[in-house]
Amino acid sequence: xxxxxxxxxxxxxxxxxxxxxxxxxxxxxxxxxxxxxxxxxxxxxxxxxxxxxxxxxxxxxxxxxxxxxxxxxxxxxxxxxxxxxxxxxxxxxxxxxxxxxxxxxxxxxxxxxxxxxxxxxxxxxxxxxxxxxxxxxxxxxxxxxxxxxxxxxxxxxxxxxxxxxxxxxxxxxxxxxxxxxxxxxxxxxxxxxxxxxxxxxxxxxxxxxxxxxxxxxxxxxxxxxxxxxxxxxxxxxxxxxxxxxxxxxxxxxxxxxxxxxxxxxxxxxxxxxxxxxxxxxxxxxxxxxxxxxxxxxxxxxxxxxxxxxxxxxxxxxxxxxxxxxxxxxxxxxxxxxxxxxxxxxxxxxxxxxxxxxxxxxxxxxxxxxxxxxxxxxxxxxxxxxxxxxxxxxxxxxxxxxxxxxxxxxxxxxxxxxxxxxxxxxxxxxxxxxxxxxxxxxxxxxxxxxxxxxxxxxxxxxxxxxxxxxxxxxxxxxxxxxxxxxxxxxxxxxxxxxxxxxxxxxxxxxxxxxxx
Amino acid sequence: xxxxxxxxxxxxxxxxxxxxxxxxxxxxxxxxxxxxxxxxxxxxxxxxxxxxxxxxxxxxxxxxxxxxxxxxxxxxxxxxxxxxxxxxxxxxxxxxxxxxxxxxxxxxxxxxxxxxxxxxxxxxxxxxxxxxxxxxxxxxxxxxxxxxxxxxxxxxxxxxxxxxxxxxxxxxxxxxxxxxxxxxxxxxxxxxxxxxxxxxxxxxxxxxxxxxxxxxxxxxxxxxxxxxxxxxxxxxxxxxxxxxxxxxxxxxxxxxxxxxxxxxxxxxxxxxxxxxxxxxxxxxxxxxxxxxxxxxxxxxxxxxxxxxxxxxxxxxxxxx
Ligand SMILES: Nc1ncnc2c1ncn2[C@@H]1O[C@H](COP(=O)(O)OP(=O)(O)OP(=O)(O)O)[C@@H](O)[C@H]1O
Ligand SMILES: [Mg+2]
Numbered sequence: 074x075x076x077x078x079x080x081x082x083x084x085x086x087x088x089x090x091x092x093x094x095x096x097x098x099x100x101x102x103x104x105x106x107x108x109x110x111x112x113x114x115x116x117x118x119x120x121x122x123x124x125x126x127x128x129x130x131x132x133x134x135x136x137x138x139x140x141x142x143x144x145x146x147x148x149x150x151x152x153x154x155x156x157x158x159x160x161x162x163x164x165x166x167x168x169x170x171x172x173x174x175x176x177x178x179x180x181x182x183x184x185x186x187x188x189x190x191x192x193x194x195x196x197x198x199x200x201x202x203x204x205x206x207x208x209x210x211x212x213x214x215x216x217x218x219x220x221x222x223x224x225x226x227x228x229x230x231x232x233x234x235x236x237x238x239x240x241x242x243x244x245x246x247x248x249x250x251x252x253x254x255x256x257x258x259x260x261x262x263x264x265x266x267x268x269x270x271x272x273x274x275x276x277x278x279x280x281x282x283x284x285x286x287x288x289x290x291x292x293x294x295x296x297x298x299x300x301x302x303x304x305x306x307x308x309x310x311x312x313x314x315x316x317x318x319x320x321x322x323x324x325x326x327x328x329x330x331x332x333x334x335x336x337x338x339x340x341x342x343x344x345x346x347x348x349x350x351x352x353x354x355x356x357x358x359x360x361x362x363x364x365x366x367x368x369x370x371x372x373x374x375x376x377x378x379x380x381x382x383x384x385x386x387x388x389x390x391x392x393x394x395x396x397x398x399x400x401x402x403x404x405x406x407x408x409x410x411x412x413x414x415x416x417x418x419x420x421x422x423x424x425x426x427x428x429x430x431x432x433x434x435x436x437x438x439x440x441x442x443x444x445x446x447x448x449x450x451x452x453x454x455x456x457x458x459x460x461x462x463x464x465x466x467x468x469x470x471x472x473x474x475x476x477x478x479x480x481x482x483x484x485x486x487x488x489x490x491x492x493x494x495x496x497x498x499x500x501x502x503x504x505x506x507x508x509x510x511x512x513x514x515x516x517x518x519x520x521x522x523x524x525x526x527x528x529x530x531x532x533x534x535x536x537x538x539x540x541x542x543x544x545x546x547x548x549x550x551x552x553x554x555x556x557x558x559x560x561x562x563x564x565x566x567x568x569x570x571x572x573x574x575x576x577x578x579x580x581x582x583x584x585x586x587x588x
Numbered sequence: 589x590x591x592x593x594x595x596x597x598x599x600x601x602x603x604x605x606x607x608x609x610x611x612x613x614x615x616x617x618x619x620x621x622x623x624x625x626x627x628x629x630x631x632x633x634x635x636x637x638x639x640x641x642x643x644x645x646x647x648x649x650x651x652x653x654x655x656x657x658x659x660x661x662x663x664x665x666x667x668x669x670x671x672x673x674x675x676x677x678x679x680x681x682x683x684x685x686x687x688x689x690x691x692x693x694x695x696x697x698x699x700x701x702x703x704x705x706x707x708x709x710x711x712x713x714x715x716x717x718x719x720x721x722x723x724x725x726x727x728x729x730x731x732x733x734x735x736x737x738x739x740x741x742x743x744x745x746x747x748x749x750x751x752x753x754x755x756x757x758x759x760x761x762x763x764x765x766x767x768x769x770x771x772x773x774x775x776x777x778x779x780x781x782x783x784x785x786x787x788x789x790x791x792x793x794x795x796x797x798x799x800x801x802x803x804x805x806x807x808x809x810x811x812x813x814x815x816x817x818x819x820x821x822x823x824x825x826x827x828x829x830x831x832x833x834x835x836x837x838x839x840x841x842x843x844x845x846x847x848x849x850x851x852x853x854x855x856x857x858x859x860x861x862x863x864x865x866x867x868x869x870x871x872x873x874x875x876x877x878x879x880x881x882x883x884x885x886x887x888x889x890x891x892x893x894x895x896x897x898x899x900x901x902x903x904x905x906x907x908x
Contacts, residue, residue, distance in 0.1 A: 137775075137776060137905065138905075138906055156775065156778075157775060157776045157778055158778035158779070158780065161778045162778075167776070169776065172773075173770075173772055173773035174770075174773055175766045175769045175773050175774065176769070176770065177769050177897065178762075178765065178769065182762055182766075183773075183777075185759075185762065186762060186773075186774065186777040186778075186779065187763065187766075187777035187778035188778075191759050193758055193759055193760070194759075195758060196757065
C-alpha cells in the first residue's frame, strides 16, 4: 500500500484539531470543552482517570458519538461525522475498548464487513485469501477461516487493527489496547504502532500504564473530569509527572510489606480438576494452600485454566475430581450460596454480567450478596432503607465516583465498577477472597485504591488468591506465587525468589520446575 | 390409486407447505437482521386480502399476476409499521409484532366486508393451476410429486435457494447477518444498521404477504374471514425448527404441510384412524408454536439452535 497518501497535509500539518468539544450523557459532562491537537506521524496518548472521558473523545473522533458542541477539523477541514462510516471514509478508524467483532463470523468475514469495494457476490475463498495477504503485509498473522470467538484476545485485537489497515485508515485510534495483552503481545503492538507512525499515519493511544505511555508515544494529552488539562511531550515527562497531571496529587502504587509468619491454611485445594467449556479438562490435578493473612498469586497467560480454577473454587463449576477445604471443612460439592455463606468472596474478571447486575442501581448491587439477611430483608420483605444506608457508606468509603441515584450501575466507568464490586465482596468480611485481574483497565488512582483494599484484607487475616496476568501486580502484592500452564501448576515459589523473568519462562511452558 | 394415496398426500403436503415456505423464509430474513416480527399472521392476512382483491377485480392469468404483486407490496408496506416501532422507536419487538398481527387481522377482515360488494363469500375469479397437464405430470411418483405443481410452488423453491445464496454468498447477506449478530460491531464497520433492518423487515413482510395470497388464490379460493388458519404462527415456529436456514425451512414447511394434509386424510381412512379426534390433531401446530416461543424466549437455548445473537434486542448506538 502506497504510504504517500498520508502526507498531503494542509496548512498547520495537523491531522486532527478539536476546540471546545463537549458531550453529555444523562446530564453528565463526559467531555467538557476539550481541546486536542493530533499531528501527522505521531503516536499521541490520551491519559486520564477512569471516567475522565477518553473513550468518549475517541468515539467522537470515530463518528460513533456526535458531539453536542465544539469544532472538529480533520486535516484542516471541518467535519461533522454522522456515523462511523463517515469517519472511515475520511480515514479515521478505531479499535474500541470492548472489541467490535462479530463473534459468529470468521476473521475474513469480519475484515470484509461493510467494505465498499467488494462485488455483490462474495466467496469465502476470496475473502480468506485477501485476509491472509493483508495479515502478511503488516506482519500481523491471523487465521482467516477461524471464527472470531475461537481466537484469543490478542488475536482478536490483531483482527481489529487489520480492519483499520484494510480500509487504509490514516488516523488509528486504539482505546486501551494493551489492557488485554501479554507483555510480549504488547511489545509486538508497539512495534506496529511505531511502524504506522513512521508511514505518516497518526495513532491515538489510550493506556493507564505510564511506562508504556512514555515508551511508545511522542506526546500526551491529559483529561481530567472531562476537561483537557494540557499536552506534554513524553521526552520531558516522568511517570510521576504524568500521574500528578492526571489525578492532581502524587501517588505511589502500594506494595505488600513482608511478614514472617502466617496463620493456618484457610483454603486447601487437593488434586482438583475442573472441566472447561468444551468438556476438556481445563484444570488438571491442582493442589495448593492459602494461609490466613497471605496473598497467593496465580500467574499465567490468559486461557491456561485460571477461569475454571476460580469457578471450581467458588462452586460455579463443581470440580470433577479432588477436594476444596475451607478451614478443614469439605466444600467441594456445595452450592454457590453455601460458598458465600461459609465465607468465600469472589471478584470475577467480567465486572458487568458476572460480577454486577448491569441494569440494577449501585445501591442494589452493593447489597446483592447480603440481601437475604437482616437488616436488608426481614422475612420476604426487602428493606430499601438498609440498602440506601449501606450504599451511601460504601460509596463514600470506597470512593465510588459517578453514581447517580436511580440509574443503572453499568453507566459507571470501569474503575468505579471495580471499586463497587470489591466493596460488596469485602464488606461481608470473607475468609477467602478470590480475585481475578482486579486492576485490569483501572487508572493509577483506582489501581492504588484496589491494591490497598486487597492488602488490607490480607492484613485483616483473609486468605487471598490473586489470579492475574499482570506480573507487576503479582510481584507487588503476593507473598507466594504459583504459575499455571495448560491447566497445571508448573511452579511455586515465595515472593522473594520470584522475578518477571523466571515467572515469564514458567508461564510460557518452556521450563517447568519438576516436582 | 389407493396404493398411491401417500404419494398424493405428499404432493398435497407440498402445496399446503408452500405458503409456509414463503412466510418462514420471510421471517428468517427478518430475524437474521435481529428483528423478531410476531406480525407474520397479520401480514399474511393483509397479503391475502390484497391478492384476492386484485385478482378479483381483474381475473385470468394476468389477474393472478397482479394478485401476487399486490400481496407482495401490501405485505412490505404493512410491515413498515413494525419497522418504525421496533427499529426507530425501539419499542419491545414482542409488543410491536403482536400489535401488527391484531391490526392486520382486523384490517383484512374489514376490507373483506367493506364496500357495496363485499368480497366475503365470493369465489376467486382465478386460481393457480398446475403448469403441466398430462405428460410427465402423470408419470408415477415423480409426476405428482415434482411436475404436478403450480408456479408458486416452484417460486417457493427458488426463493429458498435465492435466500440461502443471498445470506451466505453476497455482500448484502454478510451485512445482514452481522447486523443480526452484533449491530454495534456492524455499525462500527460502516454498516447502516437501521437501513439494513428496515429493508429486511420489508422483504420479510413481502414474502409473508405472498404466502397469505397463496391461501386465498389456491388453497381456499373463496374469500372468508379466516382464510389462513394459524399459518403465521406456524411460520414463526418453523423458523426455529429450521435453525434460521433457508433449505431447512423448505423441508420443515413441506413436512408441516404434509402433516396437515395427513390429518385431513386420516378422517377418510376408516378404522382405527378416524377415531383420533381431529381437534386433537388440530392442536399440534399450536403446541409446536408455543414450544417455539419458549425456545426463542430462553436466549441461551435459542443461541445454541443458531438464533442471531442480537435477535429482539433494540439497538441504540450511544447505549452503554
Ligand atoms: N454511552 C454512555 N451512556 C451514559 N454515560 C456514559 C456513556 N459513555 C460514557 N458515559 C459516562 O461519561 C463519563 C466518561 O466515560 P468514558 O467512558 O469516556 O471514560 P474513560 O476515560 O474512557 O474511562 P475508562 O478509563 O474507565 O475507560 C463517565 O462518567 C461515564 O459514566
Ligand atoms: Mg474508556
